[in-house]
Amino acid sequence: MIQHLLLISHVSKHFGGNVAVSDVSFAVEEKQIFGLIGPNGAGKTTLFNCITGFFPTTSGDVIFDNKKINTLRPDEVCKLGMARTWQRVKPLGSLTVLENVMVGAFSITNTTREAEIIAREQLQMVELTDYTTKSAGSLSIGLKKKLELARVLATRPKMLLLDEICGGLNHTETDIILDIIRNIRIKGATIVFIEHDMKAVTSICDRIVVLNSGEKLAEGTPEEITNNSDVISAYLGGGHHA
Ligand SMILES: Nc1ncnc2c1ncn2[C@@H]1O[C@H](COP(=O)(O)OP(=O)(O)OP(=O)(O)O)[C@@H](O)[C@H]1O
Numbered sequence: 237m238i239q240h241l242l243l244i245s246h247v248s249k250h251f252g253g254n255v256a257v258s259d260v261s262f263a264v265e266e267k268q269i270f271g272l273i274g275p276n277g278a279g280k281t282t283l284f285n286c287i288t289g290f291f292p293t294t295s296g297d298v299i300f301d302n303k304k305i306n307t308l309r310p311d312e313v314c315k316l317g318m319a320r321t322w323q324r325v326k327p328l329g330s331l332t333v334l335e336n337v338m339v340g341a342f343s344i345t346n347t348t349r350e351a352e353i354i355a356r357e358q359l360q361m362v363e364l365t366d367y368t369t370k371s372a373g374s375l376s377i378g379l380k381k382k383l384e385l386a387r388v389l390a391t392r393p394k395m396l397l398l399d400e401i402c403g404g405l406n407h408t409e410t411d412i413i414l415d416i417i418r419n420i421r422i423k424g425a426t427i428v429f430i431e432h433d434m435k436a437v438t439s440i441c442d443r444i445v446v447l448n449s450g451e452k453l454a455e456g457t458p459e460e461i462t463n464n465s466d467v468i469s470a471y472l473g474g475g476h477h478a
């Protein structure tokens with residue numbers, strides 16, 4: 237039997253009369269890089285918020301590592317090995333790069349010494365060792381995105397949910413982040429990746445789900461998705477903004 241690490245089962249999220257996510261189901265296997273795409277307002281970030289405990293689901297279940305997690309708080313979900321990055325990165329600007337990553341590490345250790353060791357390992361993973369003592373607020377957007385990755389890696393997650401981690405980056409910066417994501421998977425983690433850059437999505441994802449107006453429009457391999465006529469007319473035809 238195939239082992240699903242994450243199972244989204246008939247998840248809906250309503251904000252008053254606004255249906256942001258509507259009866260969405262899919263499963264992510266261990267060590268997959270799984271893409272979640274769709275136009276602005278499709279419900280991608282809302283689904284991440286439901287998975288990670290920031291919003292209760294209106295209906296449906298989220299099962300992670302065989303546990304129902306949609307009734308848990310964000311810190312409880314994090315402790316189970318699920319970490320997420322934010323669409324708008326917000327490092328603690330007055331702290332150093334190292335201290336920001338140590339904040340992540342404190343979710344798995346109580347000692348400063350151990351937190352520093354874990355943080356330095358993750359800074360190496362994202363190639364930020366030259367910036368360890370710099371204030372996080374002074375970093376460029378490209379480096380802030382790497383810092384965001386290091387911060388979540390410091391929680392030693394089984395699964396990472398990345399919300400537009402390449403948003404606002406140029407091609408060179410995007411390629412560097414994609415290589416880091418490939419390395420994260422090689423080390424054993426599973427990744428769900430929200431991204432508008434289709435070249436990035438198709439080059440890195442094993443499987444893709446397309447959301448449109450809160451509903452699942454399609455699911456398949458990158459090739460199936462880029463050739464799907466519903467997806468082309470709803471999304472790939474153009475008119476969206478990152
Ligand atoms: N906290 C909230 N309160 C009310 N409505 C919300 C809230 N968060 C999201 N929504 C609504 O849910 C819908 C989906 O928004 P969401 O941010 O999930 O889209 P998205 O697919 O991430 O879009 P983008 O690609 O622009 O980031 C939108 O109609 C949005 O206005």
Ligand SMILES: [Mg+2]
Binds near residue numbers: 281282323
């Ligand atoms: Mg979003």
